[in-house]
Amino acid sequence: MTSIDVYLFYYTILIIYLVGTISFLFYLIKPRQVISRVAFFITVSAFILHSFLLIYWYLTLNYFPVTDLHQSFSFFSWSLVGVFIIVNLKYKLPVLGSFLTPLATIFFIFSATIFTNEPIPLPPALRSFWLPIHSTLAFVGEAVFGLAFCVGIMYLIQENQIKKKKWGAFFYRLPSLKTLDDLNYLCLSVGFPFLTFGIITGSIWAEYAWGSYWSWDPKETWALITWFIYAALLHGRLNIGWRGKRAATFSIIGFGAILFTFLGVNLLIPGLHSYESLSSQVP
Numbered sequence: 001m002t003s004i005d006v007y008l009f010y011y012t013i014l015i016i017y018l019v020g021t022i023s024f025l026f027y028l029i030k031p032r033q034v035i036s037r038v039a040f041f042i043t044v045s046a047f048i049l050h051s052f053l054l055i056y057w058y059l060t061l062n063y064f065p066v067t068d069l070h071q072s073f074s075f076f077s078w079s080l081v082g083v084f085i086i087v088n089l090k091y092k093l094p095v096l097g098s099f100l101t102p103l104a105t106i107f108f109i110f111s112a113t114i115f116t117n118e119p120i121p122l123p124p125a126l127r128s129f130w131l132p133i134h135s136t137l138a139f140v141g142e143a144v145f146g147l148a149f150c151v152g153i154m155y156l157i158q159e160n161q162i163k164k165k166k167w168g169a170f171f172y173r174l175p176s177l178k179t180l181d182d183l184n185y186l187c188l189s190v191g192f193p194f195l196t197f198g199i200i201t202g203s204i205w206a207e208y209a210w211g212s213y214w215s216w217d218p219k220e221t222w223a224l225i226t227w228f229i230y231a232a233l234l235h236g237r238l239n240i241g242w243r244g245k246r247a248a249t250f251s252i253i254g255f256g257a258i259l260f261t262f263l264g265v266n267l268l269i270p271g272l273h274s275y276e277s278l279s280s281q282v283p
Helices: 003-029 033-061 069-091 095-113 130-164 177-210 218-240 244-268
Strands: none
Touching: 003 033, 003 095, 033 069, 033 095, 069 095, 069 130, 095 130, 130 177, 130 244, 177 218, 177 244, 218 244
16 A cells, blocks of 8 residues: 555544444433444444554564554554453443543544654564564553443442432443443453563563663553552452442552553653654664
């Protein structure tokens, strides 16, 4: 494809994601099965096209497309939608799309604002087979925690309505507190191993690239802080009985730490993983 073709394809995907997001938001207002099916079909269509784009980038660039901020936003958006599709197919909770697809679309919009189709030579540290392994584990884990973040927000909304005995429109559209709490625990159980192995493979990669498994680089430090937040939540759920509002709140805080590790550290704090600009590359 030419550069123009890639641009058109990229923004076509963005438009379809936007339509899917609007459809899911409309479903939140008018919870009709036909609306949820249409919204899900549109979102799956965008996800499939997005997958083809990632494959095209991989074949064209000859490396895993997560080496700059634009690509990372795109891959994270793809991961979020992929996690939602899997969960919705298994548990039939289309209302999750009303909360998660806006989040995924926002990241894809961020990616679109700094879109570039120009290949950049990879630095030596990124020429490693650990790149796809570490990146996939990390992004999938973060995407699962992104779903937990959305579930946590839904839980707090539902819990607040019940506590105040104000049966608003959301009360009849959101799942029960038990369903949301169970889903939050499922996300924690799945996301935590991915995050753990993402950190482990990143450490192994760091030893190959820089000669040290751990150098207390700012991103490494914040990744560890994030891991401890979710480890504390998992420990609390298994051994102390943390449930409900506390677990939902921790899920929101944990995802905030993920976003800061993913973006804030890379852009604001100098280190081995820092972006010098929006298009620079980091491992």
